[in-house]
Amino acid sequence: MDLRAVVVDDEQLARDELGYLLGRVGGVEIVGQAGNGVEALAAIQRLQPEIVFLDVQMPGLTGFEVARRLLETRAPSQIIFVTAYDQHAIEAFEVNAVDYLLKPVEAVVRARRRISVEQALDRGASPGVDPAQLEKIVQLVAERQRRRERLAIKVGERFMLVQAEDVIYASLGDDGIAVVTDAHAGTSNYRTLDELQDRLDSSVFWRVHRSHLVNINKIKEIVPWFSRNYILRMKDAKTTEIPVSRTQTKRLREYLKL
Numbered sequence: 001m002d003l004r005a006v007v008v009d010d011e012q013l014a015r016d017e018l019g020y021l022l023g024r025v026g027g028v029e030i031v032g033q034a035g036n037g038v039e040a041l042a043a044i045q046r047l048q049p050e051i052v053f054l055d056v057q058m059p060g061l062t063g064f065e066v067a068r069r070l071l072e073t074r075a076p077s078q079i080i081f082v083t084a085y086d087q088h089a090i091e092a093f094e095v096n097a098v099d100y101l102l103k104p105v106e107a108v109v110r111a112r113r114r115i116s117v118e119q120a121l122d123r124g125a126s127p128g129v130d131p132a133q134l135e136k137i138v139q140l141v142a143e144r145q146r147r148r149e150r151l152a153i154k155v156g157e158r159f160m161l162v163q164a165e166d167v168i169y170a171s172l173g174d175d176g177i178a179v180v181t182d183a184h185a186g187t188s189n190y191r192t193l194d195e196l197q198d199r200l201d202s203s204v205f206w207r208v209h210r211s212h213l214v215n216i217n218k219i220k221e222i223v224p225w226f227s228r229n230y231i232l233r234m235k236d237a238k239t240t241e242i243p244v245s246r247t248q249t250k251r252l253r254e255y256l257k258l
Helices: 012-025 037-047 063-073 087-092 104-121 131-147 193-198 246-256
Strands: 003-008 028-034 051-055 078-082 150-155 158-163 167-173 176-181 185-188 205-209 212-215 219-224 230-234 241-243
Touching: 003 012, 003 037, 012 028, 012 051, 028 037, 037 051, 037 063, 051 063, 063 078, 150 176, 167 193, 176 193, 193 205, 193 212, 205 241, 205 246, 212 241
Parallel strands: 003 028, 003 051, 051 078
Antiparallel strands: 150 158, 150 185, 167 176, 167 212, 176 185, 205 212, 219 230, 230 241
């Protein structure tokens, strides 16, 4: 029997795309749609679906606020968050009964399994997520958003706004903190590397040396150096070489299986 689902997204094209994906997966009947949080709550209350595909970012009530309301009313729906976040962010969402839509087949299979377990245990209405889990996700998303901001770097007499993910490396020098991207090289308005590092995603930007912060996705080559240390050659135009401190060498070896 198909699972009855409500799809919630503020963009019609996104709802259509999700409907197409779910159609290919099979086993899901979309019984309703909503373009915002208020409409979503009304549709869920009226239709009582087994699954709600809920967009994370919407104007007005966000997906998380809708989920909180569902918790308060004990709506009997499994929640699958639909998000445009990258793989690293999505991995952070994986907490027990909470789901996310990265691979539709797996998400639907897991939802069906949880519904079967709940019915077998006769636990009554439960949205498949508890308040502590939801708050954990909200905090993770807020942190990701804060750390994915654009950075201002001074290039000549102008300030350029660059995406944090485009930064190749940042180095402490006599004139401040040099920041290099594919398109620009300038100086940061942050006073210390610690302050800059705090604004960046720690899973991507590593402090490989007390004077250097690198984007591990922008490393071109790793060169063995003296005393089993390494030199990193970065993907900027100059193929800048950056030393790895002894304390960070072990972490680099473990991460890259060197």
